[in-house]
Amino acid sequence: MNPNESLPRETVSQTQVVRRTAVAFLIFILLVVGVWKTFSWIKNGPKESGAAKPLRAALNANEKIFSKLFDTARLVKEYPVSAAVKKVRVNGMEGLRDTVGIANWHLNVVRGNGDTIRVTLDDIKALPKRDIVFDFKCIEGWSQVTHWAGVPLKTFLDHYGLQGEEHFQYMGLQTPDKKYYVGIDMPSALHPQTLLCYEMNDAPLPLNQGFPLRLIIPVKYGIKHLKRIGTMFFSNDKPADYWAERGYDYYAGH
Numbered sequence: 001m002n003p004n005e006s007l008p009r010e011t012v013s014q015t016q017v018v019r020r021t022a023v024a025f026l027i028f029i030l031l032v033v034g035v036w037k038t039f040s041w042i043k044n045g046p047k048e049s050g051a052a053k054p055l056r057a058a059l060n061a062n063e064k065i066f067s068k069l070f071d072t073a074r075l076v077k078e079y080p081v082s083a084a085v086k087k088v089r090v091n092g093m094e095g096l097r098d099t100v101g102i103a104n105w106h107l108n109v110v111r112g113n114g115d116t117i118r119v120t121l122d123d124i125k126a127l128p129k130r131d132i133v134f135d136f137k138c139i140e141g142w143s144q145v146t147h148w149a150g151v152p153l154k155t156f157l158d159h160y161g162l163q164g165e166e167h168f169q170y171m172g173l174q175t176p177d178k179k180y181y182v183g184i185d186m187p188s189a190l191h192p193q194t195l196l197c198y199e200m201n202d203a204p205l206p207l208n209q210g211f212p213l214r215l216i217i218p219v220k221y222g223i224k225h226l227k228r229i230g231t232m233f234f235s236n237d238k239p240a241d242y243w244a245e246r247g248y249d250y251y252a253g254h
């Protein structure tokens with residue numbers, strides 16, 4: 001007797017084989033189309049400030065978490081002056097090309113009520129000075145230990161009676177020609193290591209590094225360290241931000 005005959009066996013007809021193969025193939029095609037559709041939906045779908053909507057939503061969610069975790073008392077690591085590089089990299093020239101009128105430079109601070117305060121470089125240099133050597137990080141993937149000096153931004157705001165303005169959610173900064181601009185959440189602006197900086201390696205800032213005044217904000221990536229500040233303002237809405245408009249993270253903390 002053939003031993004196989006006692007086992008229950010399924011007899012599959014030729015048509016069933018064809019049908020099952022067809023069904024399996026159809027499922028495979030649907031999966032491929034599904035994955036492809038999802039990707040193209042993210043890629044071509046509605047955009048929100050330079051990034052696909054779902055990606056921007058993820059960045060905004062991260063921003064909520066990280067700004068909650070942000071601790072003003074936590075300092076970025078500082079280095080001895082000897083660790084600072086002498087040849088500092090120059091990155092990003094937006095808003096720096098036009099140097100006409102640089103001799104008449106002054107900082108415009110727009111108060112919450114719309115009044116503008118005019119501040120000169122000498123006014124800023126008269127305030128208490130602090131220097132910092134830290135690892136400057138660019139979002140593109142490079143970093144270097146560099147040495148900067150200026151007045152802590154919080155000291156500056158307090159000196160000019162801008163305590164009311166410190167309660168706004170954001171500070172906006174723009175180059176004099178308004179071609180580069182950033183928005184900074186206020187807790188990061190008031191962080192003790194954030195400087196209105198006018199010196200690099202114990203000398204005035206070079207033109208391409210933001211002469212006469214730039215932001216140094218060690219808790220953020222390089223994109224937020226605006227070179228050559230022309231205007232400072234305060235807002236509860238997110239100020240326009242050059243790189244956030246081009247798809248980068250608005251918060252840009254690390």
Ligand SMILES: Nc1nc2c(c(=O)[nH]1)N[C@H]1C(S)=C(S)[C@@H](COP(=O)(O)O)O[C@H]1N2
Nearest residue numbers: 089090091092093094138180222223225227
């Ligand atoms: N005005 C202005 N500021 C700017 C930029 C720019 O293009 N224009 N680029 C930013 C970027 S992306 C970086 S990494 C730093 C680089 O500063 P550095 O040139 O002094 O190294 O400046 C930031 N500040």
Ligand SMILES: [Mo]
Nearest residue numbers: 138139222223
């Ligand atoms: Mo950068």
